[in-house]
Amino acid sequence: MMLFTEVRGLPVLAPEPAGSGPLGTVSSLTVDVGSGSVSHVRFRGGRFGREQALPWDAVDTVGPGAVHLRSAAAPESVPSHHDLPSHHDLLGHRVLVDTGTEHGTVLDVAFDTRTARVLALFTTHGELPADRLLGLGEYALVVRAG
Structure with missing residues (x-):
């Protein structure tokens, strides 16, 4: 078990052969209320620090030090927090x-x-x-x- 506040700020790491460093840092986790589970990991990184999202099934492990991905899945760019109604951050809601x-x-x-x-x-x-x-x-x- 982990808390969302423990995951926020962790580096997102691609698998060893593909990754030369973190893809970014976790900004939030998206919850699918219908299934009662985390559906996406949202993170900021890259050249312009834009928020990106990866589906949970791309995650291999989440630990105290990092979020490790299964594969070098291409993150989806998230245009805006309000453009994706299913991507509201629970913290502070x-x-x-x-x-x-x-x-x-x-x-x-x-x-x-x-x-x-x-x-x-x-x-x-x-x-x-x-x-x-x-x-x-x-x-x-x-x-x-x-």
Whole structure:
């Protein structure tokens, strides 16, 4: 298990033969709320420091020192945070319960680095189990009442 805040800032490394250095550093992880798992690793790097994304299945391992890729998969350039509605960063997002009440903001997210499965969300109002995720948009993360 790892926290999103532990992964943010890690170098993204291509496999040994292809990589002569980091491709960039992790800026965020994208969560697919429907499956309850991390779908993409977003990172900044390259010549212009633009944000890029790689699907989770391109990741070999995530450890305390780096995110290692399986292959030299070509990253997708991410034009803008708002142009991709399925790519909202959970950290700092407002949390709303489906009953209409607020549940603070997301401080961190725990996930399994092998399966990419989200395990729990830590908010300013306490811990939420991942199976309560309903939807994620620009305004808020919506969770099922417990």
